[in-house]
Amino acid sequence: MKEEIIFPRKEWFLETSFPGVRRCKADAFRIQKEIYKGRSKFQDIYIFESPGFGKMLALDGIIQLSQADEFIYHEVISHIPLLSHPHPKHLLVIGGGDGGVLREAAKHPLKEIYFVDIDKQVVEVAKKYLSFISQGVFADKRVKVFFTDGKKLVRGHKNFFDVIVVDSTDPVGPGKVLFQLDFYRLVFDALKKDGIAIFQLGPFLDFDLIVKPTCRKLKELFTYVNPVRLPMPSYSCGSEYCFVMVSKKINPQAIPEKEIARRLRLRLTDKEKSLRYYTPSMHQASMAMPKLWQLAK
């Protein structure tokens, strides 16, 4: 009989998850090597190496990223809103302490990139142990770094940003405030009249619990609200993951693929070769929802 290999618990990282459908299932990742284990003022920070996914970052027991698929997440959450905007110059990144969004966004000819994460320790630990993600982008002269609550920073800006990317943790702990209507109102006010924002949201597994109610809140403020879907194999949520992109004036689904491809060529030039997931055709396709995830008109 095939010998069953049950690894002792200590060799496994069993992902917790915040209240939601996901509580009914959890993922376990084999720990090949522990790299960093600590607690900041805000959250537990854990970095380990797994044979299947490479280096992994978990905050408060929830997987944030893996070396194997972080590029999917960061290319989608950065290039789709930036290339949907006709001439982005001022970008705000809230969260994203690992530097992945900054790395992708810095490939665009932006004038200024404001970056705010509540937890300086995440940035420092990620720079040290996960440098393949930020690849030195924090030294980019356009990047202005702030360590405070993203809600506080966005409150201080009105009609200023062309694009805002909210790459937060889940709606628990410090990330909770970034899923509330009053924060969405502040984002609305901080955006220019043709502004676009994108929010990391959660798994489609939690469509009824998170995606639908969040989109309903956003529809009170924004003309266009588009869920964006992407595969995230390292997330314990059945891999289909959801961001939501909102816009005051520009209908992202009405931009022809040819125009997206033109902007991509013009803006990224030779840096386009560095993309491993994003293409103009998947840009449009990522907003096409199957019936069960379509929002009521």
Ligand code: SAM
């Ligand atoms: N980019 C990663 C990925 O690929 O999934 C995950 C997101 S990143 C690690 C989440 C970041 O949000 C963390 O660095 C955390 O410190 C930050 N964060 C949580 N709450 C925040 C808040 N209220 N304001 C600013 N940053 C916050």
